[in-house]
Amino acid sequence: xxxxxxxHNNAVRVVLAGLVLLYVGDIGASxxxxxxxxxxxxxxxxxxxxxxxxxxxxHAAQSVEIDACIDDxxxxxxxxxxxxxxxxxxxxxxxxxxxxxANRFINSRRWNIEPRRDDDWRTxxxxxxxxxxxxxxxxxxxxxxxxLGFAIxxxxxxxxxxxxxQDYHAVTVVHLDDSVLVLDVDGPPRRQITDYRFLFSINESxxxxxxxxxxxxxDSHDVIQQGAQQL
Amino acid sequence: xxxxxxxxxxxxxxxxxxxxxxASQSDVEARLDALERIxxxxxKAPQADDTKDATVEAILQKADQAEHADTDADAPQ
Numbered sequence: 001x002x003x004x005x006x007x008h009n010n011a012v013r014v015v016l017a018g019l020v021l022l023y024v025g026d027i028g029a030s031x032x033x034x035x036x037x038x039x040x041x042x043x044x045x046x047x048x049x050x051x052x053x054x055x056x057x058x059h060a061a062q063s064v065e066i067d068a069c070i071d072d073x074x075x076x077x078x079x080x081x082x083x084x085x086x087x088x089x090x091x092x093x094x095x096x097x098x099x100x101x102a103n104r105f106i107n108s109r110r111w112n113i114e115p116r117r118d119d120d121w122r123t124x125x126x127x128x129x130x131x132x133x134x135x136x137x138x139x140x141x142x143x144x145x146x147x148l149g150f151a152i153x154x155x156x157x158x159x160x161x162x163x164x165x166q167d168y169h170a171v172t173v174v175h176l177d178d179s180v181l182v183l184d185v186d187g188p189p190r191r192q193i194t195d196y197r198f199l200f201s202i203n204e205s206x207x208x209x210x211x212x213x214x215x216x217x218x219d220s221h222d223v224i225q226q227g228a229q230q231l
Numbered sequence: 232x233x234x235x236x237x238x239x240x241x242x243x244x245x246x247x248x249x250x251x252x253x254a255s256q257s258d259v260e261a262r263l264d265a266l267e268r269i270x271x272x273x274x275k276a277p278q279a280d281d282t283k284d285a286t287v288e289a290i291l292q293k294a295d296q297a298e299h300a301d302t303d304a305d306a307p308q
Binding site: 043044048049050051073078081082083084085086089090093097100101104105107108111113133134135159162165167168169170184185186187188199200207209 | 262270271272274276278282284287290291293294295296300
């Protein structure tokens with residue numbers, strides 16, 4: 001009886017120790033990823049999203065011209081001259097100042113609303129030349145910060161439902177010193193924006209589905225619409 | 232008491248296991264399709280950032296000057 005009792009106690013200890021280890025492991029995993037206050041589920045690799053994959057490919061192709069401009073001012077098209085100054089003067093700043101610089105620089109650009117049916121995603125260079133709308137601002141900030149030295153893992157473009165405007169919106173999110181900063185088109189970097197419901201986020205390595213934890217069935221469009229209507 | 236703890240532990244482990252299950256391929260495709268169908272078109276007027284930082288401002292001024300250098304050269308005297 002005493003032996004059985006002892007075994008039982010040991011089993012309890014082992015299970016509890018396992019739970020502690022799992023909890024600690026989970027904390028470690030969380031510290032490597034962002035938290036938007038919603039369930040943060042990795043969905044798939046970035047190349048599985050054609051619109052984003054095409055944009056990254058176009059950006060890579062345009063990087064040849066961008067690199068040449070950074071190296072030699074005489075090779076800069078007009079649209080990239082200001083960007084060159086931002087990159088050269090900004091790359092030795094502290095990370096916090098780099099974020100402010102990228103946010104201010106891009107937010108000063110021209111807003112150019114695209115028709116809803118033709119909502120193309122613009123590369124950084126296209127945005128600097130023609131302007132764009134909210135996701136183009138977010139994409140441009142993402143690539144400016146990448147150029148200023150931020151790692152892929154510290155950046156994402158987040159697709160959100162804007163509860164105030166009642167429409168989809170995009171922002172850049174940056175991981176800095178164990179916190180997340182949201183870079184929006186209408187002001188300084190913020191630690192929290194309560195008006196947004198985060199739906200998806202994207203970077204060059206992956207796509208995260210922030211509604212996955214609340215998903216009840218696989219009709220994704222309905223889930224998103226339902227989520228928006230619940231607000 | 233111990234049975235309760237063990238049951239709670241087992242339920243916690245089971246819920247963690249469920250939470251960690253990767254999405255199925257069809258589910259991933261459905262979610263990607265949902266993402267593809269989102270048109271991000273909310274209009275929010277860009278606004279000035281009032282939190283001035285002298286270092287950042289100096290760089291932005293240089294950038295502005297670089298962008299308008301040709302325009303200034305062409306401007307009538």
